[in-house]
Amino acid sequence: MNTDKTLKTTPAATLDVQAVRAQFPILSETVHGRPFVFLDSGASAQKPAVVIDSMADAMRHQYANIHRGLYWMSERTSDAYEAVRGQVAAFLNAPSHEEIIFTRNSTEAINLVAHSLGSLMKPGQAVLISEMEHHANLIPWQMLRDRSGVELRVAPITDAGDLDMEAYGRQLEDGKVALVAMTHMSNVLGTITPARQIADMAHAAGALVLFDGSQAAVHHRTDVQVLGADFYTFTGHKLYGPTGIGVLWGRRALLEEMPPFLGGGDMISSVTFEKSTWANVPHKFEAGTPAIVETLGLGAAIRWVEVIGFDAIEAHEQALTAYALEKLADVPGLQVVGAPKQRGGVISFTMADVHPHDIATLLDRNGIAVRAGQHCAEPLMRRLGLHATTRASFGVYTSTQDIDALAETLVRIRDFFV
Amino acid sequence: MNTDKTLKTTPAATLDVQAVRAQFPILSETVHGRPFVFLDSGASAQKPAVVIDSMADAMRHQYANIHRGLYWMSERTSDAYEAVRGQVAAFLNAPSHEEIIFTRNSTEAINLVAHSLGSLMKPGQAVLISEMEHHANLIPWQMLRDRSGVELRVAPITDAGDLDMEAYGRQLEDGKVALVAMTHMSNVLGTITPARQIADMAHAAGALVLFDGSQAAVHHRTDVQVLGADFYTFTGHKLYGPTGIGVLWGRRALLEEMPPFLGGGDMISSVTFEKSTWANVPHKFEAGTPAIVETLGLGAAIRWVEVIGFDAIEAHEQALTAYALEKLADVPGLQVVGAPKQRGGVISFTMADVHPHDIATLLDRNGIAVRAGQHCAEPLMRRLGLHATTRASFGVYTSTQDIDALAETLVRIRDFFV
Amino acid sequence: MSDAAQDLYDLQIVERARNPRYAGDLPEANLSGEGRNPLCGDRTRLDIALQGYHISQIRHRTRGCALCTAAADMLAERLSGCSVEEAQAVGVRFSAALVTQDAIEQVESPPEGTPSLGVMQPLTAVRFHKARIRCVELPWVALKEALTHVRV
Amino acid sequence: MSDAAQDLYDLQIVERARNPRYAGDLPEANLSGEGRNPLCGDRTRLDIALQGYHISQIRHRTRGCALCTAAADMLAERLSGCSVEEAQAVGVRFSAALVTQDAIEQVESPPEGTPSLGVMQPLTAVRFHKARIRCVELPWVALKEALTHVRV
Numbered sequence A, B: 001m002n003t004d005k006t007l008k009t010t011p012a013a014t015l016d017v018q019a020v021r022a023q024f025p026i027l028s029e030t031v032h033g034r035p036f037v038f039l040d041s042g043a044s045a046q047k048p049a050v051v052i053d054s055m056a057d058a059m060r061h062q063y064a065n066i067h068r069g070l071y072w073m074s075e076r077t078s079d080a081y082e083a084v085r086g087q088v089a090a091f092l093n094a095p096s097h098e099e100i101i102f103t104r105n106s107t108e109a110i111n112l113v114a115h116s117l118g119s120l121m122k123p124g125q126a127v128l129i130s131e132m133e134h135h136a137n138l139i140p141w142q143m144l145r146d147r148s149g150v151e152l153r154v155a156p157i158t159d160a161g162d163l164d165m166e167a168y169g170r171q172l173e174d175g176k177v178a179l180v181a182m183t184h185m186s187n188v189l190g191t192i193t194p195a196r197q198i199a200d201m202a203h204a205a206g207a208l209v210l211f212d213g214s215q216a217a218v219h220h221r222t223d224v225q226v227l228g229a230d231f232y233t234f235t236g237h238k239l240y241g242p243t244g245i246g247v248l249w250g251r252r253a254l255l256e257e258m259p260p261f262l263g264g265g266d267m268i269s270s271v272t273f274e275k276s277t278w279a280n281v282p283h284k285f286e287a288g289t290p291a292i293v294e295t296l297g298l299g300a301a302i303r304w305v306e307v308i309g310f311d312a313i314e315a316h317e318q319a320l321t322a323y324a325l326e327k328l329a330d331v332p333g334l335q336v337v338g339a340p341k342q343r344g345g346v347i348s349f350t351m352a353d354v355h356p357h358d359i360a361t362l363l364d365r366n367g368i369a370v371r372a373g374q375h376c377a378e379p380l381m382r383r384l385g386l387h388a389t390t391r392a393s394f395g396v397y398t399s400t401q402d403i404d405a406l407a408e409t410l411v412r413i414r415d416f417f418v
Numbered sequence C, D: 001m002s003d004a005a006q007d008l009y010d011l012q013i014v015e016r017a018r019n020p021r022y023a024g025d026l027p028e029a030n031l032s033g034e035g036r037n038p039l040c041g042d043r044t045r046l047d048i049a050l051q052g053y054h055i056s057q058i059r060h061r062t063r064g065c066a067l068c069t070a071a072a073d074m075l076a077e078r079l080s081g082c083s084v085e086e087a088q089a090v091g092v093r094f095s096a097a098l099v100t101q102d103a104i105e106q107v108e109s110p111p112e113g114t115p116s117l118g119v120m121q122p123l124t125a126v127r128f129h130k131a132r133i134r135c136v137e138l139p140w141v142a143l144k145e146a147l148t149h150v151r152v
């Protein structure tokens, strides 16, 4: 490989990657005796020390079950928990903190809507998704279809990996679509979908729109009002936050209309054996003891992301992705999957004659973590005519050295096999 | 108050409470300038340092998304996650680790059964609960009733706070009951229900039985096989573990028959030599990225509890509860609610002329944390003819000094009001 | 009890709760309303005798904690003889005093023209006890219900 | 590549994957079976010519990684000429060698009477790569399916 070649792009200098990396303890680890090169942030991001510490500190110094506790520890913990709701609302520019529902992850958030909003849908109505959905935004709708007779439609993508907007428009034409549920960024192709346009077209056809922001919310600033969304979901562990915590945002009028999903403590107003009435939004949707400490951790993660700022994050990731695309183009036999108009920090690729599994294992032996397989997007794989890909995905701590290590090792892997 | 009085009981010496307390960082905190006296473990327990550290250590040194990751960090994290499944199975003496399903909490575990098993029930069948259920084991069945036309029956309790076994038997007589869903320990009365007998009677009548072990699993050793249970649930945060993680155990044949609850990634069957359906269980019920770090924390909590041992824990809590009942009997105007045959470390009480809210706030001003209200058991309150109670609940770190502080302060509160 | 507890459980409040002056029925009432807290089962009912736009008398029946009982009784005393408009202005002022822990200034030197809290003043200590704010607000929920159909 | 990678990607394995000797169709086959891994889309199909209880020939068509392809090809070589019973015994032995990282001893000095792994030996290095075990097991899933209706 020609390392003398002058690269056309270099990452923006707005983000001090080394300083960022220093905040992630795990990045100092070695794997198989090599420095740990983590290129699987799309599956789950690593956690900065402030997130880890915020959780440990809560459990060390200020913890009790929340709501209804009339004592200091409980009140303080409740306040901290509810303050994160406000933070998340600001993070998404949601009109009100009462529109923020905490879930385990994005998957549960989508299932909540599929169950709760879904129970209001009737046969004859349809849900419209796309060909590039993660299973999390596919299976819940399939299950709804099988439960309730609602139709499930799939909008096609172009060969480049963009949503086919004309075909999408045609799917909306008969007015039967009640809900468009679509990814805001593909976890396989990196495609950032034209959310505003998708929403406008959906609304014009009388449909609501839910965006699966699991990937998107990590890479750029999200404004649910500018996007024109009705529902938006994301998941804490991809946003440098803890596992076990995700978010559903929904417009208040919709949330108020929807029946609760899970039943239990903390979601009721009054209970008799005969009949119960529900608490107000958002508590109606949060049954049982929530992931209290994880919510505080999510708050710390959002605070951390906001200090770095999405301008710097986006510039860094865009530059890094461009750098990676260039570097990977030099690897013999390597084929990047898709060429979407707008791409976040996710690149899937195949390599002639070398199977993704073999690539992943051999990269790992060199300390480099990538994902290989179908990426929970089997129908998309079929659409692309592929069985599996290797995927490198980037985070705020990803450096050009990481990319260099990836590209160089790929060349050696290829030599090893061919 | 007569402090010279010789007490008839003192806690067993098998547990070094001071050594246990030293492992809980939060117990060194002060509240309103007083030492923190925590008597709300029934709502959520505090966490020992090993639990806090296990979570932080995972995020610092060994974290990645689990399953399908072909690299070292992911494999190690997957192994650690799955190892906790084995630990939980041993903890409950479940026949197989594949019968352990991780949920957010006990509430979600019960909702899972209500949705999934519930979808197999038909009008004409009934679910039987008791008068002393937590809302978590009531509302999901009400919602099932309203969704599917299944009948909801309620077995009465005696004035002492025990399940009325004769009435329970009569409720089973017509053979319509498909599932008995009952608490294994009341969070209000402390009643430990005769689970084996409940299960035997249910089975004889052709019904399955689910025990809500949210409280029970904390106080004594649980053996789902000895209990004759078909389903058992508990919640990590009451077992000195993290928030955001709970457990459903179910008999394999039932879990295999049941349709999945949430849809998403990670719930697809896998190929093995056996090609048996076990591959579907438990993963069929775990959609999306689970609470990975919290599961590891639960593993640390169980390990910690098992080192102390349930013999010591139970002896300590039984002695402490007896001590507390004696001490509280000396508080003028105080009335303990219920006198069940077997009681875990939970005592609810009322005090003539002083409202539970006022008691809780005034105790808190003295650093003492108790719960006041309806304890997510409104119908039970109605049955008892009460509007609210004050509840003190004990954990492995509760000391006789904590009880003394409670009793003395209650006397002063009473003096203040009367 | 500790100083801070004394703050909240001011002697005036405890005394009121023990011996409310405005508890009971009001046969001549032409308005009534109820406030309930489903989380603890507390409840307060207000009976109001309205003459034109003037509140001539108020009585309450309260099943609740000391704060709730005292709040109901002090409401009854403070609003007796007020116009509906004044009553509502007192309510606004009271709410404002409860909203934030930084509201002390506002409590101590309110903007000109706002009605005084009078006998209700000690209740504002509850602003430091967020979880108890519902308790002192419950009578005001009842008042709001009672005045629903009164157009000023 | 590093030493550990060499371990797994033994030259024999890589060579097999590159140039499988038993790939293709088997027109005279009277049994066939398929193994699929839905997580990655990998698939291997075995065609088997069975004469009485003896496997006379095996061919495979594999769409998979190097480990899967080599495993299928080595299976075909090892089991050609075996009885069904022997084939199953080799399978049991192979499974045991993959189960645990402590199985080295068992791999190197198996209990008496157990059949040798022969050409398959290098595949056992996969026991250190838990996530890849499925890859080398896939041909055995196919074999099991092919033999479902053969009663020994």
Ligand SMILES: Cc1ncc(COP(=O)(O)O)c(C=O)c1O
Pocket: A265, A287, A288, A289, A290, B042, B043, B105, B106, B107, B108, B134, B136, B137, B183, B185, B186, B187, B212, B214, B215, B235, B237, B376
């Ligand atoms: C008896 C009982 N059941 C269920 C629950 C619900 O537990 P969680 O809120 O963790 O789901 C509790 C705890 O509040 C409980 O005490």
Ligand SMILES: Cc1ncc(COP(=O)(O)O)c(C=O)c1O
Pocket: A042, A043, A105, A106, A107, A108, A134, A136, A137, A183, A185, A186, A187, A212, A214, A215, A235, A237, A376, B265, B288, B289, B290
């Ligand atoms: C686009 C997309 N949607 C949904 C999910 C599901 O997220 P989680 O597993 O946290 O629920 C993911 C992550 O795997 C994703 O990439």
